[in-house]
Structures are given as C-alpha cells and as structure tokens.
Amino acid sequence: IFFESPSNPTIDIIDIQKCADLIHEVNGKCIVDNTFASPALQQPLEFGADLVIESLTKYINGHGDCLGGAVIGSKNKILNIRYYWQETQGQVLSPFNAWLILRGIRTLNLRMARHSSNAMKIAEFLEDNPKVTKVVYPGLKSHPAHELAKKQMKNFSGMIGFELESVEASNRFIDVLKLIKVGVSLGDTTSLIEYTSIMTGIDLASWERKSMNISNTHFRFSVGLEDPEDLISDLDQALKQI
Ligand SMILES: Cc1ncc(COP(=O)(O)O)c(C=O)c1O
Structure with a gap:
C-alpha cells in the first residue's frame, strides 16, 4: 500500500498506523510519501510504515533550486533499492545537489515552524472570506481529520487547498495576484499557488479529477516564509477583484 499524507493536492490525512496494521496482517508493506509534512513534522516509521519517500526537491531542500529524492527505511529494505536503482541504474544525486540539500536541511525545523504558522493564519483568513467556498487545512477544526493530524503530525505544514465560487472567479483570481507566484x-x-485543474491536473480527464475530488475551482497553495500580513493582503486584494 502506497499513499501520501497529507495528500497532493487535496490535503487529505491518512491514518498511517491503521494502514500499516492492516497491510501487515496480509504480509504487505506500507510505503508513505511524506513530502507534504517533511520529517520535521511527521515520521511515518514511528507509526509502522516500512518505507518513507521524501521529495528532497520540496521542503527538505526548501529553496526551490534543485531536484532530489530519498527512500528511508531499515537497512535490509534499503539495500535492495540501493543495489538496483543506484548501482545498476546509476540514479544518484549530483554532488552539488547533495550540498544544496544538506545546506537546506540545517534550517528545516525553523522553516517548517514558520510555514505552519503562516499557513494557519492564511487558512483562517480564507475560511472567513465569503468568496472562498471551501478551505482544507489540517490545522483547522473543520478539517475532517483534524484530530488524526494532531496525533500523527507535530504541526500542520504549509499546504492549503481551497476552492472559489466559479471558474470565472478562479481565472480572474490567478491573474490578479501580485506577491504570490503562480507555479507548480x-x-x-x-509562496507558490497552482490552479490545479489547469496546471498539475491538466493531464487528467475530467472524470478522473472528479474521482480524485479535484474541482474546477480548486487551488493548491504552498505557503512560503514571507510576512503573513503581506500574503493575506495579496489574497485579500485579489479576492476583492473577483
Ligand atoms: C507528494 C509528492 N511526492 C513526490 C513528488 C515528486 O517530487 P520531485 O519533484 O522531487 O520528483 C511530488 C511532486 O510534486 C509530490 O507532490
């Protein structure tokens, strides 16, 4: 069983312990993509996962300037992966990327605390705005898995999902943001925001997007480290124009 928690792009929270226990009953393996939380906020091995996947490109490097990935688990599980993917296929990090990532990791804890506190303020702002029809953030009491998120995460990270009232409003919104950059x-x-159905979701058929709960007015917001008041005032001026 392989899943993301929080998930991309709908920010669902999956019960890691429950999934690991279930799959172990049939001798399967539980693999968790931890990219949206980072190891600073969630450590799936503690909840019974066998392997953890981290996109180093995202929070762990943290500066949007290199690509990398990691698989984490016990030595016997990793050796096989290392032999096949690294020794046979040659998939290793370049030294410069490794250096950038190690440098980024030094501030991971600090950054995740700020990403989380900024995102909480923004999620509350969005939830109070009548032009925003839905906000999904694990730190909000309205998130269906808020209690589970509190149990398995140390903080709620910087990823928010939200929806606006119409496609026209969504197109206008993305055009009039000033500080917040549009990117995937x-x-x-x-901060980076994406209009999911026309960006990362563009390759999916509309029925596939529907089945994944991605509406035509869904946005995925990666809240950065800027002053939260600046981010809120950018969102506010954009929402006033739709
Ligand atoms: C949850 C998750 N895992 C993995 C990846 C892949 O990351 P990379 O860009 O390092 O290949 C992404 C990319 O968006 C992601 O959202």
Missing part, C-alpha cells in the same frame, strides 16, 4: 512546485521559501 511547493515547499519553497517563496
């Missing part, structure tokens, strides 16, 4: 990566120092 996440976990950078700078």
Whole structure:
C-alpha cells in the first residue's frame, strides 16, 4: 500500500498506523510519501510504515533550486533499492545537489515552524472570506481529520487547498495576484499557488479529477516564509477583484 499524507493536492490525512496494521496482517508493506509534512513534522516509521519517500526537491531542500529524492527505511529494505536503482541504474544525486540539500536541511525545523504558522493564519483568513467556498487545512477544526493530524503530525505544514465560487472567479483570481507566484512546485521559501485543474491536473480527464475530488475551482497553495500580513493582503486584494 502506497499513499501520501497529507495528500497532493487535496490535503487529505491518512491514518498511517491503521494502514500499516492492516497491510501487515496480509504480509504487505506500507510505503508513505511524506513530502507534504517533511520529517520535521511527521515520521511515518514511528507509526509502522516500512518505507518513507521524501521529495528532497520540496521542503527538505526548501529553496526551490534543485531536484532530489530519498527512500528511508531499515537497512535490509534499503539495500535492495540501493543495489538496483543506484548501482545498476546509476540514479544518484549530483554532488552539488547533495550540498544544496544538506545546506537546506540545517534550517528545516525553523522553516517548517514558520510555514505552519503562516499557513494557519492564511487558512483562517480564507475560511472567513465569503468568496472562498471551501478551505482544507489540517490545522483547522473543520478539517475532517483534524484530530488524526494532531496525533500523527507535530504541526500542520504549509499546504492549503481551497476552492472559489466559479471558474470565472478562479481565472480572474490567478491573474490578479501580485506577491504570490503562480507555479507548480511547493515547499519553497517563496509562496507558490497552482490552479490545479489547469496546471498539475491538466493531464487528467475530467472524470478522473472528479474521482480524485479535484474541482474546477480548486487551488493548491504552498505557503512560503514571507510576512503573513503581506500574503493575506495579496489574497485579500485579489479576492476583492473577483
Ligand atoms: C507528494 C509528492 N511526492 C513526490 C513528488 C515528486 O517530487 P520531485 O519533484 O522531487 O520528483 C511530488 C511532486 O510534486 C509530490 O507532490
């Protein structure tokens, strides 16, 4: 069983312990993509996962300037992966990327605390705005898995999902943002927002997007480290224009 928690792009929270226990009953393996939380906020091995996947490109490097990935688990599980993917296929990090990532990791804890506190303020602002029809952030009491998020995460990270009232409003919104950049990566120092159905969701058929709960007015917001008041005033001026 392989899943993300929080998930991309709908910010669902999956019960890691429950999934691991279930799959172990049939001798399967539980693999968790921890990219949206980072190891500073969630450590799936503690909840019974066998392997953890981290996109180093995102929060762990944290500065949006290199690509990398990691698989974490016990030595016997990793050796096989290392032999096949690294020794046979040659998939290793370049030294410069490794250096950038190690440098980024030094501030991971500090950054995740700020990403989380900024995102909480923004999620509350969005939830109070009548032009925003839905806000999904694990730190909000309205998130269906808020209690579970509190149990398995140390903080709620910087990823918010939200929806506006119409496609026209969504197109206008994305055009009039000034400070917040439009882009499909996440976990950078700078905020990045994506209009999901026409960006990362563009390759999916509309029925596939529907089945994944991605509406035509869904946005995925990677809240950066800027002053939260600046981010809120940018969102506010954009929402006033739709
Ligand atoms: C949850 C999650 N895992 C993995 C990846 C892949 O990351 P990378 O860009 O390092 O290949 C992404 C990319 O958006 C992601 O959102």
